[in-house]
Amino acid sequence: MSKVLMKGNEAMAAAAIKAGCKFFFGYPITPQNEIPEYMSRNLPLAGGTFVQAESEIAAINMVYGAAGSGARVMTSSSSPGISLKQEGISYIAGAELPCLIINVMRAGPGLGGIQPAQADYFQAVKGGGHGDYHLPVFAPASIQEAVDLIPTAFEVADRYRTPVMLLADGMIGQMMEAVEFKDLPQKTTVEKKWATTGTRGKREPNIITSLDLDSHRLEKHILEIKKKMDLICEKECRWEEYNIEDADIVAVAYGTTSRILKSAVEKLKNEGINVGILRPITLFPFPYHVLENLPEKVKAVLTVEMSTGQMVEDVRLGVNGRLPVHFFGRTGGVIPTPQEIIDKVYEILGGGQ
Structure with missing residues (x-):
């Protein structure tokens, strides 16, 4: 298996396509712009769909829709862009939908600067949006590790029905290293009976929502999510x-x-x-x-x-x-x-x- 010299952002995008990502929705922001650029060129060639949304808010809600169909879907952004996505990320967590979110961190707060930083730790690890939830968060130390972790992140998302974040700083996104890509299965082994794929008259409709106005039922739902996060803590710590x-x-x-x-x-x-x-x-x-x-x-x-x-x-x-x-x-x-x-x-x- 040969190695190829790639910029981190492009390598992460390539790894996502090899891992079976079929939909990408995003909006440009430095220092992650090479991810959507690569996706715009190469995802359609792999039978997928790339959409540059009108905003970060629109992009994350498109992720919600595609994830609800059971497809492998991702978005990427950088610090203030992730902040704009937080409401949608909370919706996705509440609806228990799998997706991958890449944050190539820059300096802040506010617009800050485009240089690398690690100041989004609280936002990523402590939930970020409103309500009781956590995201599994992977933090690669090299481009090769980022490439290797992306299929793992998709699998964790599918297995536990949760959004997953890959947290990289600007150096991971912008530097170049030699990487190799493993041969990966293009589809998850997890059966997605919950997906909104159409009933074809063979089952009851699946309903995906993060809204429940019955307090006791909502509490039960939140505690089920907490139970799932406890299992992730037991099984997925690295x-x-x-x-x-x-x-x-x-x-x-x-x-x-x-x-x-x-x-x-x-x-x-x-x-x-x-x-x-x-x-x-x-x-x-x-x-x-x-x-x-x-x-x-x-x-x-x-x-x-x-x-x-x-x-x-x-x-x-x-x-x-x-x-x-x-x-x-x-x-x-x-x-x-x-x-x-x-x-x-x-x-x-x-x-x-």
Whole structure:
């Protein structure tokens, strides 16, 4: 299987088509524009449909409609565009419809800037829209991992009847790396008896809605969604560990920030300082249990993010007061350097270089 050099956005779009995506609805916004551009050229060639909607709000409601038919469908956007989609995402979660949403994060709040950031963590992981719901959230650290996670994300969406988000920062979207594409089945193995495919006189009509004015029935529905999310937490949590068993400090980072962190950790290792890495691959479910069971040798935890500190709250929940939790972050589109992380580790250890 040969590798091909691709920009991240285009590779993610190609992976979605190979995973059987048949509908894409979106609206342009930097730094994810290559996803709809690629889809507009290549999805029709694969028998699918591309629509550039009149707005982000229109796009996410088109996703609702296509998902209701049982088709594999996705949309993509970047930070403020995802904010505009939140009402529709909440509708889709309430209606229990599978779809894939890609957020290539940029700096904010507001229009912010087009440089990479990780400040959409709360929005993605804590629900984002109104009501009681969560999205499974995948956070790739490389273009290859993004390509590999997209079919998994579609399968999780189909299996649990839920929208799924792939949360990538602008670096994942805009940089180029060599990737390979696995041969994938074009259809899910999940039977979609709930889909609105027409009764053909053989069954009762399927009704898909997120509205229920009966409070007790709605409560039952919400608790069923909660039960489903609990099952996702049990079955679908993914993470990567590096050098935790021998570590004096464990650092936590996701996405491309974890790659910068790994460079810092390798240099620290050469200086005789053992720092382990916990990299959440799913941000929801979050690998709390890894933090709950850190070896006794670990003296502190450091969270590194391209934000003012959002994931650090989940890290503190996992540590649950047993260890000090430190934070280092850059925001506004500023990317942390390995040396800045090294300096923070020395600060935690109580001395400079």
